[in-house]
Amino acid sequence: MFGIQAGLLTLLVLSVAPSRAETRTLHDITVGYLPAVRGENPDRQGLAISGAIAMAINEINEDDDLLADVNLVLRWNDTRGDTVLTTRVITDMLCDGVYAFFGPESSCYVESIVAQSRNIPMISYKCSDSRPSSVPTFARTEPPNTQVTKSVISLLQYHKWNKFTIIAEESWEIVAKALKEEAQKANESMSVMHTEIMVDSHECCVRNLPCCHSSFLYQVVERSKKRTRIYVFLGARDTLNQFMTSMQNHNMFENGEYMVIYVDMMTYSPKESLIYFYKQPDSDGGCQNQPGFDEKKARS
Structure with a gap:
């Protein structure tokens, strides 16, 4: 009888006493999230x-x-991948007491310095710039674009392509420079025959520059085709397509004498392979079913 009473008393105490979750005081910790939802x-x-x-x-x-007694609060802003906008967002968040940042993507060097000035950790999930790697409060989950240079050099060495030309948009200029340096270290006989740094295609047309016209890439090919057989292209996919169309207009794919190596930091997907040849591919058909498909261009 006494045991039953003791058990009932225990159940009563447990049912009346507040739970740990109800009694604890949660401390809010705000983390900043800096995605690029819109932008160029x-x-x-x-x-x-x-x-x-x-x-x-x-x-x-x-x-x-x-995280006992901690409640994480997410605060975010669309940075559009713009350095000035991102820096303004970061400074506003720092003033409001943010404890850490996730992001930004695209531009990140200046932003990492700003976060370092307040000793706030920054973890970027997509930053192509290699410079922030030296910032002690900065970490990344994706390697910088410059690391791809070793893969490109290995590919060139495997096929014994010791002379090549680099065609790069301005946003890839650091990678182009790193590729040239890596080529010099890899092999004395390996050399970059020509380097062409172009204004990014979108900016060309926004500013109505000569590089917005199709004749610009035609001239780039004209200047370089006699000095090389291997191109390494660093830039947007649409620009790649325009570049290879210019090569096609020069009849450079007829005899299989030219090759284009394209560097894409996104994971390759067979379903999306047509994006390298068409701006808006038809996902329901294969390459051969696309209007204007050129097998020689595709093989290069």
Whole structure:
């Protein structure tokens, strides 16, 4: 009888006493999220991954074993991949007491310095610039674009292509420079025959520059075709397509004497392979079913 009474008393105490979750005081910690949802960068990932970070924040807040007595608060702004806008957003968040940053993507060097000035950690999920790697408060989940140079050099060495030309848009100029330096280190016989740095295609047309016209790339090919057989192209996919069309207009694919190596930091997908040949490919058909398909161009 005494045991039954003791058990009932225990149940009563447990039912009346407030739970740990009800009694604890949660301390809010705000983290800044700096995606590029809109903007000129064709490879922006803001729309693709924003749901993931929101879900992660919710799961952490619901698990008492991860961050006890802490409630993570997510604050975000669309940076559009613009350095000036991103810097302004960061300074505003710093003044409001943000504890850490996730992002930004695209532009990140100046932003990393600003975060360092307040000793705030910054974890970028997509930053192509190699310079922030020296900033002690900066970390990245994706390697900088300059690391791709070793893969390009390995490919060139495997095929014994010791002479090549670099065609790069301005946003890839650092990678182009790193590629030239890597070529000099790799082999004394390896040399860059010609380097062409172009204004990014979108900016060309916004500013109505001569490089917006199709004749510009035609002239780039004209200047370089007699000095090289191998091109390494660093730039947007649409510009790649225009560049190879200019090569096609020079009849450079007829005998299989020219090759274009394109560097794409996005994961390759067979379903999206047509984007390298068409601006708006028909996903329902293969390459051969596309109007104007040129097999020689595709093989190059």
